[in-house]
Amino acid sequence: MNTHSTKAQLFASLTAYLQDLQESGLDGIPADLATLKETDTAQQPAAIPKQSIESKMTEELNTPEIHETLEQIRKSLGPCQRCKLGATRKNLVFGVGNPKARLVFVGEGPGADEDAQGEPFVGDAGKMLNRIIAAMELKREDVYICNVVKCRPPQNRPPESDEVSTCSPFLLRQLQSVKPEVIVALGTSAAQALLQTKIPISKMRGKFHDFHGMPLMPTYHPSYLLRTGGNSDSFWSVWDDMTQVLQYLKLPVPNKSRNK
Numbered sequence: 001m002n003t004h005s006t007k008a009q010l011f012a013s014l015t016a017y018l019q020d021l022q023e024s025g026l027d028g029i030p031a032d033l034a035t036l037k038e039t040d041t042a043q044q045p046a047a048i049p050k051q052s053i054e055s056k057m058t059e060e061l062n063t064p065e066i067h068e069t070l071e072q073i074r075k076s077l078g079p080c081q082r083c084k085l086g087a088t089r090k091n092l093v094f095g096v097g098n099p100k101a102r103l104v105f106v107g108e109g110p111g112a113d114e115d116a117q118g119e120p121f122v123g124d125a126g127k128m129l130n131r132i133i134a135a136m137e138l139k140r141e142d143v144y145i146c147n148v149v150k151c152r153p154p155q156n157r158p159p160e161s162d163e164v165s166t167c168s169p170f171l172l173r174q175l176q177s178v179k180p181e182v183i184v185a186l187g188t189s190a191a192q193a194l195l196q197t198k199i200p201i202s203k204m205r206g207k208f209h210d211f212h213g214m215p216l217m218p219t220y221h222p223s224y225l226l227r228t229g230g231n232s233d234s235f236w237s238v239w240d241d242m243t244q245v246l247q248y249l250k251l252p253v254p255n256k257s258r259n260k
């Protein structure tokens with residue numbers, strides 16, 4: 001990438017980010033933000049008190065009275081080009097399901113099928129997730145499903161840290177909007193991004209963790225279950241994790257027999 005396009009991309013990201021903050025009522029944004037030009041560098045840093053933006057954002061996210069709808073959050077994303085994934089995606093994959101779900105599943109990022117259809121978990125991994133949801137005697141429409149990043153990483157590589165950090169505020173807002181009783185993080189990327197850690201999924205799964213006051217259960221990604229098809233231990237690990245989730249939600253735990 002040349003210096004000019006990097007600068008242009010940075011400028012576009014910054015402008016879009018500030019517009020979001022402005023739309024959500026943040027003080028300290030210049031009224032003529034929309035008219036800022038790339039060459040208009042003098043206005044950028046001076047007008048934005050970084051400290052207050054960050055603390056205000058955290059404050060807003062943790063303020064129970066402010067309730068954003070998922071539609072408002074989707075609208076504020078717009079035709080997002082905040083990170084480099086915007087340039088290669090076909091469809092932005094926002095999320096699907098019950099806006100008042102008691103349970104939210106968070107995956108890594110869209111794959112080819114999701115990119116084509118604009119809906120999370122509709123390919124092979126999605127079929128596996130559907131099996132997990134059905135085994136819990138829930139319906140896909142009962143839960144809410146989304147990803148750490150909303151645009152497909154090329155060649156289905158894991159999202160990079162700058163992509164995760166750019167997209168995370170929107171995921172956080174979605175989770176604050178749905179306010180589920182439990183979040184399930186599917187796989188390493190989701191668990192590590194949400195819990196801000198590098199601990200391997202195998203060490204995190206099976207226990208509830210705190211995510212902004214919401215209990216979060218990390219478990220293996222459905223794609224991992226597909227890859228380890230012959231190894232039933234990973235299936236039963238996921239089932240053990242989902243059993244804890246059902247118990248936490250005070251829902252019946254279907255009886256599954258292990259033919260060991």
Ligand code: URA
Nearest residue numbers: 107108109120121125
């Ligand atoms: N894998 C994910 O993590 N998310 C999807 O939406 C699809 C596959």
